[in-house]
Amino acid sequence: MSARTVLAVSDLTAAYGNATALHGVSLEVREGETVALIGANGAGKSTTLRTISGLLAARSGRIAWEGKDITNWPADRVVAAGLSHCPEERHVWPEMTVEENLRLGGYLCGSRREVDRRAALAFGRFPRLQERAGQLAGTLSGGEQQMLAIARALMSEPRLLMLDEPSLGLSPKMAEDVFAVVRDINRHGVTVLLVEQNVHNALSVASRAYVLETGRVTAERNAGDLRDDPDLLRTYLGG
Amino acid sequence: MNLALQFLANGLVTGAFYALSALGLTLIFGLMRVVNFAHGEFFMLGGVLGWVATAVLGLDFATAFVLVVAAMGVLGWLVDRFMIERVRGHGEESTILLTIGLSIFLANATLYLAGPAPMKVPAPLTGKPLFLGPVVLTKSRLAAVAVSVVLVLGAYLVIHRTRIGRAMRATFQDAMAAKLSGIRTERIFAATFALGTMLAASAGMLLASIYSAQASVGGLVSLKAFVVVILGGMGSFPGAIAGGLILGLSEAFWGGYVSTGTVDIVGFVMVILILLFRPRGLFSLNAQRA
Numbered sequence: 378m379s380a381r382t383v384l385a386v387s388d389l390t391a392a393y394g395n396a397t398a399l400h401g402v403s404l405e406v407r408e409g410e411t412v413a414l415i416g417a418n419g420a421g422k423s424t425t426l427r428t429i430s431g432l433l434a435a436r437s438g439r440i441a442w443e444g445k446d447i448t449n450w451p452a453d454r455v456v457a458a459g460l461s462h463c464p465e466e467r468h469v470w471p472e473m474t475v476e477e478n479l480r481l482g483g484y485l486c487g488s489r490r491e492v493d494r495r496a497a498l499a500f501g502r503f504p505r506l507q508e509r510a511g512q513l514a515g516t517l518s519g520g521e522q523q524m525l526a527i528a529r530a531l532m533s534e535p536r537l538l539m540l541d542e543p544s545l546g547l548s549p550k551m552a553e554d555v556f557a558v559v560r561d562i563n564r565h566g567v568t569v570l571l572v573e574q575n576v577h578n579a580l581s582v583a584s585r586a587y588v589l590e591t592g593r594v595t596a597e598r599n600a601g602d603l604r605d606d607p608d609l610l611r612t613y614l615g616g
Numbered sequence: 617m618n619l620a621l622q623f624l625a626n627g628l629v630t631g632a633f634y635a636l637s638a639l640g641l642t643l644i645f646g647l648m649r650v651v652n653f654a655h656g657e658f659f660m661l662g663g664v665l666g667w668v669a670t671a672v673l674g675l676d677f678a679t680a681f682v683l684v685v686a687a688m689g690v691l692g693w694l695v696d697r698f699m700i701e702r703v704r705g706h707g708e709e710s711t712i713l714l715t716i717g718l719s720i721f722l723a724n725a726t727l728y729l730a731g732p733a734p735m736k737v738p739a740p741l742t743g744k745p746l747f748l749g750p751v752v753l754t755k756s757r758l759a760a761v762a763v764s765v766v767l768v769l770g771a772y773l774v775i776h777r778t779r780i781g782r783a784m785r786a787t788f789q790d791a792m793a794a795k796l797s798g799i800r801t802e803r804i805f806a807a808t809f810a811l812g813t814m815l816a817a818s819a820g821m822l823l824a825s826i827y828s829a830q831a832s833v834g835g836l837v838s839l840k841a842f843v844v845v846i847l848g849g850m851g852s853f854p855g856a857i858a859g860g861l862i863l864g865l866s867e868a869f870w871g872g873y874v875s876t877g878t879v880d881i882v883g884f885v886m887v888i889l890i891l892l893f894r895p896r897g898l899f900s901l902n903a904q905r906a
Contacts, residue, residue, distance in 0.1 A: 430796060456798040468793040470786050481786050484779075485798035533798065 380408040383568055384429075384460075384537060389438035391428045398424040400592040401438065406537065411559070411569040413583035413600065415576050417614065420589040422572040423465055426539045430462035431455045442537075457485050461535035465542045465572075467526040471515025475506050478514045478525055482532025492532070499528040502558070520551035527558060537568045544578050556582050576614065580604045588613040618750035623872040624865070625751045629761055631864025633823055635857045636764035637837055638844035639771055640816030645842070646851035647775070648788050648808050650700060651708055653715040655816055655841055656834030657722035662688055662817025663829025664726055667735035677740035677825070684821055685814045692813025696806040704805070719834055726831040734828035737821060760822050771815060772853040784808050836880075843883040847890055849897025858899055862886070 384406040391399040399421045406412045414422040427433040429440055431452035440448045442458055450458070469478050479499055483492040500507035503524050509517065514525060523543055530538060540559065544552035552575070559582050563569050573579035580586060580600045588596040596613050603610050637659060644652045662684055669680035695718065703710035739756040746753050775781040787794040787804040794801050820829065820837075844863055848855025863883050871879045890897065 432792065432795060451800070452795040453798040453800050456796065462796050464792060464796060468790050468796075470789040470793060472789055473782070473785060477782060481782055481794075481797050481799075484783065529797070 380410070382406070383408050383443055384570070385439075385441040386425070386429065387439050387441075389425070389428060389440065390436040391424055391433050392436055393424075393433075397436075398592055399428065402589070402592070402594055403438075404587050404594060404597070406568060406570055409563075409566065409568055410585065411563045411571060411583045413571045413573055413579040413586040414589055415573060415579055415586050415614070416589035418574070419591075421592040422589050423541050424592075425589070426462055426541050426570070426572055429455070430460060430539065432462075453485065456533050456535075459533075459536040460539065461530040461533050461537070462539040463526050463530035463541060463543070465545065467519075467522045469514040469517070469522050469525050469529070472513055474511050475514055475517070475525060476510040478529055479506070479532060482529035485533060495532050495534065499531060502561075503528050520547050520554070523547060523551075523555055524558070527555070527562075531562065531567075535567065537570060538562060539570045539572075541572045542574060543571075544573065544575055552578060576603075576610065619872065621749070621751050623868045625748075625753060627865035627868030628861060629753065629757050629864070630868060631861035632761040632764045632857075633819075633826075633860070634840060634844050634863050635768060635860025636760075636819040636822070637816070638841040638848075638856050638860060639768060639819065639853075640812040640814070641838075641841040641845050642848075642851060642853060642856045643771065643775075643808060643815065644812035646845050646849075646856075647784065648805065648812070649850075650809070651712045651715065652812070653712060653838055654695075654719040654722060654834075655812075656836065656838030657719045657726075658688060658692070658813045658816035659820035659823075659837045659841075660726065660829060660831065660834045661691075661722060662820030663737065663824030663833075664730055664735055664820075664831065665817070666737045666821030666824050667829050668730075670737050671735065677738065681818065681821055685818050688817035689810045689814045692810035693806050695813070696809035697802075700809060701802065701805070719838070723831055723834050730831060732831060734830050735824065736828040737825040739825045756826055760826055763822055764819075767815065767818065768853055768857055771811075774811075775853070780804075780807065840883060843887050846887050847883075847898055849899045852897065852899055855897055855899040859897075862898075 382405045387403045389399055389402045390397065402421065402425050414425060416422055424433065428435050431450050435448050439446060442460060447455060447458060479496050480492055483495050486492050505521060506525055506528060509521065514522065517525060527543065543555045543559065547555065556578055559569060571579060571583060580603055583600045586598055586600050586603055587594050640658065641652060641655045644650050644655065665684045665687065666680055669675045669684055670677060699714060700711065703714055741756045741759050743755055746755065775784060783794065783799045783804050787799060787801045791801050844856055844859040847862055848859030866882045866886065867879045870882045
């Protein structure tokens with residue numbers, strides 16, 4: 378458990394207009410880990426991911442990726458540096474085919490053959506997407522769209538995958554499948570930073586968790602400790 | 617009967633020109649969802665600059681065409697980066713006001729600099745008209761129709777078969793997802809606006825060699841282009857062709873058999889009917905936009 382720290386966020390603040398959403402978030406992710414950000418709605422979990430991936434400007438603080446300061450880099454540079462963000466509510470391109478969605482995930486990869494290879498890999502992992510390769514993404518079920526969004530995020534071959542609410546709106550069975558995929562991705566060496574409302578799902582895949590509350594980190598625990606101690610969990614999540 | 621054939625031919629030629637004139641708007645309004653009321657002025661500028669390059673500076677048509685289209689591409693890029701970019705994401709009203717203002721400025725600046733007289737671009741092709749049975753067509757019209765077909769096809773292929781085309785569609789369907797895939801969306805917006813401007817200008821210059829360019833023509837061109845795009849379905853290139861042909865044919869027959877004075881009503885009546893009964897356009901697919 379002494380792997381090197383790949384992502385170090387320190388004292389990050391960010392705001393939507395005048396509404397401050399992050400009041401100094403600090404967290405670390407080590408190579409090969411799955412780390413969960415948990416907390417109530419509006420605690421700043423998604424905002425943290427959005428600020429890391431360059432969708433939202435940081436007001437202050439620092440984001441370091443593999444030792445480099447990537448604070449306020451534009452989104453395309455963040456992707457190129459090896460971070461990939463799979464956003465909440467999936468955001469597939471509804472009027473493009475499954476295959477077009479997938480291949481665009483590898484947009485920054487200059488080699489067509491390399492994109493072919495990665496797409497073949499993705500179709501191997503998600504046979505369901507292969508079956509529907511020519512179908513418009515907007516016609517997929519919620520679970521299939523989530524799989525597509527994850528597969529697309531993997532097309533840039535990231536070393537850190539940031540997943541925002543991957544089980545949102547899915548049936549328990551479908552959510553289980555998604556988390557099986559997340560475990561599998563992590564086993565293949567991709568570090569995962571996971572935002573999840575469903576704490577039990579989150580703790581079933583994560584090794585560590587940060588608890589966020591109104592834009593601040595209020596605790597950092599091993600997932601096992603939180604899992605085995607419902608009282609502790611309740612203290613942090615307020616019920 | 618012979619008259620009907622001539623109306624048919626005229627309608628098809630005009631329809632092809634309508635499709636061409638609307639092509640830039642198919643891109644900017646249909647695909648990018650910017651309600652661009654300056655479209656007609658970009659078309660007009662293509663004609664006026666074409667006249668400057670050929671009739672005033674004495675360049676040959678092909679060279680002038682390339683220069684004018686390139687210059688208009690630069691203009692389109694600048695308009696997007698320095699004007700549209702500021703109101704992006706602030707709703708359609710701001711864009712509408714912005715482009716109406718821009719259209720007034722461009723029309724009046726042209727009026728001030730070039731005057732109100734029609735400016736004829738010398739036609740690249742001259743010679744006797746062709747007689748196909750009872751139907752008469754000039755070579756320059758046929759050539760313009762051919763160029764229209766090539767441009768429509770080219771635009772379609774760029775959007776559907778190339779990397780930048782895919783990046784464009786992705787950006788307009790979901791800009792956030794596009795950013796997260798590494799697409800520099802601000803460049804895609806500017807490039808699309810530039811491309812739409814270039815298409816409008818090439819239509820303007822081509823048609824100024826058949827009719828003539830005039831500073832005040834923009835408003836009518838914009839309106840007809842909106843009619844074509846709405847008839848055919850937003851962002852659909854095959855739809856734009858069909859919309860153009862339908863408008864051209866209905867106007868030709870209405871003008872031929874009913875009255876020429878009321879021709880411009882035809883398109884608007886059709887748009888009202890379309891919006892009432894098939895609001896996604898005649899040829900749009902049923903897929904939902906996000």
